[in-house]
Amino acid sequence: MKKWLMLLTALFVVIGIMQPAQAAAETAFYTKSAVAHTDGTTTPVYALNEPMTLQIDWVYSGEEPALYKVPTPFYISKDGEEPLKTSSGETVGTLKMNAADNTAIAVLEEDIQSGAKGTAKVPVVFKEDKLTKIGAYGVAFPTGEQLSFTITEEAEGAIKMVALDAKSKEKLAGASFTIVNEGGKVVASLKTNAAGEASVPNLPFGTYTVTQTAAPDGYAVPLEPWKLDLNTVLVTKEIMHEKSTGLTGALNITAVEKGAAVPIAGAEFELKTENGLYSKKVVTDAKGKASLTGLSYGTYELTQTKTDSDYVLPTESWTVTIGRQTPVEQKVENSLVNAYGALKVTLTDASSEAELKGAEFSLYDEEKELVSKVVTDDNGVASFTSLKAGSYKLEETDAPDGYTRSTGQTDVTIKSGETVDVEMENTKIAEASSTTTSVKTKAAGTGTLPQTGDESGALYLFAGVLLAAGAWLLMRKGKSA
Structure with a gap:
């Protein structure tokens, strides 16, 4: 065999040996993949709108981690960085997530020890516009797992709010809440009953913002709203209430379309004290109303911070004076973008x-x-x-x-x-009827005869006379011959 042929064969053999080793190196850092529900279970049935976690086990053996490509139809739900921790809780680097590329990569610290291991967690969702069907799927992960699972229709759950006295833990009636979805739409306005509870069922899985707009008599309204992740059949939120000190009043806000009585839902307002130490945001319900109770006597500034997309956000603010226990009424009008x-x-x-x-x-x-x-x-x-x-x-x-x-x-x-x-x-105007009566007749075996009143009849008659005269002259000439 010629030397050049032997060298070429040897090169192919080396490449063939290197390829598997190279592929293994790309995933050597990542050892196992699994998709978990919020409760940590990995039952292979997922709801279309369910938030999930991609759990990636890893082991450091001296090689730099490669890029981890999340397989379709799972998609990273948000960009960001998370500490990369070992199973013992030690931070050894950063996990960087890129939602646009649907990739994650571990950036390790220089002093990481060989043999360190842990589990990286990446938030993932399904994208409806990327799915071809609702049903069964098979997915191959970079770490070698073949996962079979089923996607079902959107799942729903319920949110329950419980109002409690901060000290006695007694349940309180009369606490009001507004629940807004991720799109900014008010989906529920709740008020706790005699048992101190209020709930709303049949909400699609997702993240909701809950704002308390009124507190039970004698209690202060908590300052900040809450973010709730609805990812199971029922999510319960307990709210502790501190008793108000001194005299308090309330503020009722009504947001409507300018020049009309059309309520504006989802309008957000912020109330601040003059010194800025107290700040509270509320969102109007489907009736365009929001309330704040437990307000200490004094002067406040009210500003509208959000409105519906059909309206122009007001630039002015309003001075509100709380000096009595009867609620102060504040009506706010929003002008339409296109009036x-x-x-x-x-x-x-x-x-x-x-x-x-x-x-x-x-x-x-x-x-x-x-x-x-x-x-x-x-x-x-x-x-x-x-x-x-x-x-x-x-x-x-x-x-x-x-x-x-x-x-x-x-x-x-x-x-x-x-x-x-x-x-x-x-409809077109009917054409005037002709003053001359036209009658069409047709003799058997003859063509169409001229119609009565038709000017062309005289021409036919004249032509007939000429033909007859011509025939007579020819006959006479023949006889003379």
Whole structure:
């Protein structure tokens, strides 16, 4: 065998030997993978909206850790860094998580000892837009495990709030709470009953913010809201209440649309004392209401910090003085981002559905005053813009040429920020009947005869006379010959 061929063969053998060793080195740091529920169990049935933890066992043997790629359909739920700890609790590095790349990597300290081991925990979720189905899956992990599992529909649970006296642990009635989901929507407004409990069922798994808006009589409202992770059938939160010292009052906030009585849910307000030592945030419920109780007498500043996306957040703040036990009422109005609505009228032919140009439409307000006149364009459309919310009447005041005008008026209700579509039809004017009666007749075996009153009949008659005269002359000439 030629030397170059022997060298090439040897090179291939070396590469073949190195490949498995190289692959093993990439995962040598990570030894085992498992996906756990919040309670730590690894039953292979997961809910679509369930938060989970990817548990990655690791052992340091002198080699730098490789990048750990989380397999689909599990996705890291958030970027961040967590201390990398051994099973004995010693911090030996940092676990860095990249949600965009769906990867994690361990960055080790220089003094880590060979043989150190532990378990890294990575928060993961399912992404609905990435899933192809609800059902059975098989997943291969970088550490060699083959996991078979099932994804079920979204899971639901309940949140229960329990109000207690901080010293006696007596259950307290009359504590009010607002629960907001991750999207900022108020999903429940609760008030503890005689047993000191309040609960809301059928909430999808996820993270919720609970704000206490009112305390039982004689107690102070806790200052900070709470984050609750709903990841099981029932999550219970006990709230300890301290008794108020001195005279206290309350504040009731109502958030509505400016110029209307439409309540704004999910509006957030912050109340501060003049010295800034007391600060409390509350969120309005579905009725646009929020309350704060147990407020010591004094002067406060109220600021709105969040509102619904349809509204403009006010820039001003309000001074609130608590000097009596009767609650102070504070009404706050929010202006709409788009305070006007619009009307689009489309006119078509009743038979052909062709768009009709040139029709005039008039719009009248509730006082029967003319608001505007608009003529349909080439697309048969008449657009009324910048209309205040309210009731209107629409009337076709001039029809296109050759069409009958529709009669009567159409009631239209305009809402702020919305466009109302109205479709209308016109019918063509019937053509005037001819004053000359036309009768079509047809003899058997002959073509179609001229119609009575048809000018072409004289031409046919004249042509016939010429033909007859020509035939007579030919016959006469023949006889003479």
